[in-house]
Amino acid sequence: MPRSAALPDPITENMSLLLAELDGQLSRLITYFGAPQGAVAAQLMQRAGYSSNLAGRVRKACLAAMLRKKTDEARRLRLQGIETVARNLDLLSRLGRRAVDQAERAQRVKLLRAGTFVPPLTLVRKTVARIQDALDGQDSRLAVKIGQARGEIAQFHDQLFRTYTRDMAETKHTEDLAYALLALNEVTRMGEALEAISEAILSINIGQTVQFERYFTLRSVLAGVSRDEDISLKPLAETRSGSAISGVEMRDRKGRSVAAVFKDGDKRKVKEERVGVKSWNSVYPGLAPEILSYEKNGQSAALLIEHLEGETFEDIVLGGSDAALERAQKALHRTVRDIWRTTLTPEPAHMGAMDQLAKRMKDVTRLHPRLVPGPQSINGAMVPGLATLIERAAAREAGLPAPFSVYIHGDFNLDNVIYDPVAGKIRFIDLHRSRYMDYVQDVSVFMVSNYRLQVLDAATRARIAGVATAMQEMAAKFARRQKDSTYSYRLALGLARSFASSTRFVVDEDHARRMLLRARYILDIALAVPEGREARFKLPVKDLFHD
Template sequence: MTNLPKPIRENLHFLCAEIDGQLGQLEAFFAEPTVATARRIMDRAGYAHNLKTRIHAACVRRLAATGKDNRAHLTLRSLEFIATDLQRLANLARQSLRHVERIESFETLVPARYPAIVQRVRQGVARIEEAFFKNDSERAIGIGQLQDKIETDYRKLFRIYTREMRNPDVLPADIANSLLVASEFQRMGESLKSISEAVISANIGQAVNFERYFALQSLMSDMEGNGGDLKVETIAETRSGSSISAIRHGKTQAVAAVFKDGEKSKVKEERQGVKSWHSIYPGLAPKILSYRKRDQSAALLIEHLPGLTFEHIVLSESDTLCETALACLAATLKDIWKQTRTSEPAELGSMQQLAKRLGSVRRVHPEFKDTRIRFAGEVLPSFDALIAEAAAREAKVPAPFSVYIHGDFNVDNIIFDPGEKRIHFIDLHRSRYMDYVQDVSVFMVSNYRLQVLDLETRQRIMNVSQSFFKSARAFARKQGDETFEYRLALGLARSFASSTRFIFDKSHARRMWLRARYLIEQAVACPPGGEAGFRLQMKEIFVD
C-alpha cells in the first residue's frame, strides 16, 4: 500500500466513523421513529461532505507529486472512489428519510425489517479501513458480498409492498414511497460493492470489478507452477469493453501470459476464433492457457507472443524493419488465403455495415449529418442516398470465393517477431469465412488513421498502404478476381467513414469522411456491368 500522508488516513477514519454514526441514527429511527432522530441525521450532511472534499483535495495534491508511479496513482484514485461512495451512503440515508416523511401510515413501511439492513451496511463500513490499509482483499470481498444480502432483503420488501397494492385499506402513495425507501437501501448495497472493488483494485495494483477479480485470481492460480510472484498491469482496453493485462514475473519482469476479460459472449467468440485459427493455420494465433466464466463475464489466459505490433513498427522502427515486416505479412496472408479458399461466393456488405454505424459516427461528429450539398449550382446527392445506391450495386458484385479472414485487421492486432520473422494475429473474435477485401480495407485505413502529423511518418504510412494494396491486387489477379478493386473502393469507403467515430481531430476526421464520399461516388459512377474495369487511384486517396 502506498505510504499515505497522515491527514488522508485520519480523514478517511473520521469519514468512516461519521457515516457509521449516521447509519446508527438511521437504525435507531426505524426501531423508534422520532423527529429528533431524523433531524440529527439530516443536519449532518455538511460534515460528511467536508471530509470527502478534504480527502479528494489531498489525493489530488498527492497525485501531482507521484510522477508516473501507476500503483500510487491507482491507490489514490481508489481512495477518492471510496470517499465518494461513503458520502453517497449518507446521501442515500437522508433521501430514504425524505420518502419516509411522505408516508402517512408508518406501519405500511414494515419498519421492523430495516434495522437488520442498516446493520449490514454498517458492517461493510466497519471493514473498509482494515481492508484498505492492511491490503486485506479477503475482507474487501466480504464488503462486496454484502450487496447480495441487501439485494435479497430488498426483494423480500418489494414482494411485501407489491402484495399490499391489492389491499384497499392501504394508500397507494404509502406503497409508492415505501418502494422508494427500499430502493435507496438497494443503492447502498451497490455503493458497498463499488467500495469493495476500489479496495481490491488498490490492493492488487490493477483496476478491477468484482467479476474480473475472481476471474483473475482463478486464472493466476493456474500459473502457480511458474514460480515467483506474479504482477498484473493493464496494457489495453478494447472498444468492446474488454480489458487486456500483462501478467509479469515479479523478479524478472518478463511477461508470463496475457489476461483478457469482458462480456462472456465476446470472450467466448475470442476463444472460438483462436481455436479455429489453430485448426486452420497453426502457429498464427496465441495458445489459450486457461479459460474461466462467471455469470455474464468470462476471462482468458493467453500465451504471450514475442514481437512488436505493426502499429509500433510503422510509427517507431526503422524503414528496413518496416519493409521486412510488411513483406512477411503479405506472404503470410497470401498463404492463408490460398490454403483456406473455398468456392463459396462472399458478399462484403460494406455499405450495409456503414449504414448501421452512421449513428455512432454522427454522435461524435454531428457536422457529418445527412444534408444535400450544393456545388456550382448543382445539388449533389446526400451521403445516405449515396450509401443506399452503392449498397444495391455492391449486392450484385460478390467476391468469387471466400477465405478465412481475421475480421478486425487493425495494425494493433498484428504482431511481427523480428527474430523468427513470423507474423501472429491477436483479437480474433470476428474471424470467419468472408471476402478478403474486408481485411485489406481495414488494414489500409487503420494505417491512415494513425494520428501522427510529421511528414516523414505520413509518407511511410502512405508507402505501407500502397505496397500492401499492390500485393493484395497481385493476389486477386492471379486468382481471377476481376472485381477486387471495385469492392475494395467500397470497403475503404466504409472503413474511412466509420473510423471517424474514433477520431477526435476534426480536420483529420473530415479528410477521412471526404475520402469515403469520393470513393462511393466513384463506385456509383461506374457503369453497371463495368465493375471489372474499375480502377482505384490509390495515390490520390492516401496522399495527405
C-alpha cells in the same frame, strides 16, 4: 504484492476520523429503527456536517497528492481508490439520514415495520468496520466480503418490498407505506455504496480499475491456471464493443511467473473471439494465441489468452526504425500470402462492402452531420448524395463476387497484428470476425487503418502511406497470379467503405472530411466505369494515400 509507500498524514488521519464518525452515526441509526424517536432522529441530522467535512478533507488531500509530479501510476490509482472510498462513506451517512427523514414522515409507525431494518443496518455497520483493515492490509478477500454485503441487503429489500406492497392492498394508509418504501430504498442503496468501496479497494490491489463482478470473473477464469494469490492487472485496451482487455501477471501452480491477457465482456463477443482463435489454430496453426481458460457467467464471459511477445504493427509504423519496419512488413506480407495460398477455396465470396457501409452511415452522420450532405444542385446540375452513390455501388457490387475465398482476419487493423522481432514471426489478435471471405476485405481495412492514424507531420504521413500502398502492391500481385480480374474494382469499393465508415471513430473534423471525400471520389470513379468493363478499372492508390 508489495506494500505501497505510506500515505500523507492528512489522508490517514481524516480517514480514521471519518470511519469512527460513521460508526457512531450507524449506531444511532440502528437505535432509531429499533425504537423510532424524534430525539434520535434529530441527533443524526445534526451530525451531517461532520462526515461531509471529514470526507472532503480526505478527498482534498488525495487530489493534492495526485497532482504531485513524482506520483507514479500505482500510487495515483491508490489515491484515486481512497478518494472513492471516502466519497461513498459520506454517501452512506447521507443515505442513513434520508432513510430517517422518510421514516419520520410516516404518521403510523407500526406500518414502517421499523425493527426489520435493524439486521441489515447492523450488517452495514459491521461491514464498514472492515474497511480500515482491508485498506491497510490490501486484503482482497476482505474487500470481496465488503462487496458481498450488497447481495444480502438486496434480499432484505425484496422481502420487505413484498410485505409493504401486500400491506398496501390491505390498508387505506398508503401514504405512510409510500414513505416506508422510500426509507427502504435509501437503505438498499447502502449496499451499492459498499460495493463501490469494495471495487475501489480491489482496484488498488490489482493495479487496475475493476468492477465487482469482473473481479469474480477474473478469479474464475484463473482457477486451475494460477496459484490462489493476489494478481496484478495492467490495462491494455477497451474495445469499441465494450470488452475490456488487460494484461495479467501471475504465477502458475509451479510458482513460475506467467504473463497472459484477460479479455471479458458480452458473452456473444467473447465467444466469437474464442471460436475465431480455435478456427485459426486449426486452419493456420501458430498464428493465433493459445486459449488458457474460458468462463461464462450469465450474459458475460471471459477469456485468458496467451500473452504474445512483440509489438503491434501500429507501434512499429509510428515509432520503429526504418529497418525494423522493413523487417516487419516483409514478415507480414510473407505470412498473409501464405495464409491466402494455404486456405484458398474455389467458393466465390461476396464482400458486401456497400451493405456494410450503408448500415454504418447512421453512426457516421450522427458524429459528422455537416460532412454528409444530401443531394445538391451545383450550377444547375444535380449532385447525388453519398447515400445514393452507396446504393448504386451496392447494385454493381452484387454482380462482382471474388472468384475464390480465403480465411481472413476480419478486423485487420494495425493494432491487431503483432510482430515478434526476435522470432521474426507475425501473430494475430482480436479474431472474433474471422471467416472465409474475399481477401480484399482485409486489404482495404488494413490500408485505411494506416490512413486514419491521426499523425500530422509530413514524414510520418509519408511512411504511413508507404505501408498502405505496399500492402496493396503485394495483394495486386497475388490477384494477378490467381487471375482475379476484378480485384481493383472490389478494392475500390472496400476502400470507400473503410474510408467512410472509419470516420465514426474519428473526432477530428478535418481528418474525417478528408476520409469522406476520398470515399466519395472512389465511388464516383468506380460508378463511372461502364458495366462489364470493371476488369479494366485502375485505382489511383498512391494519390489516395498521399496527403
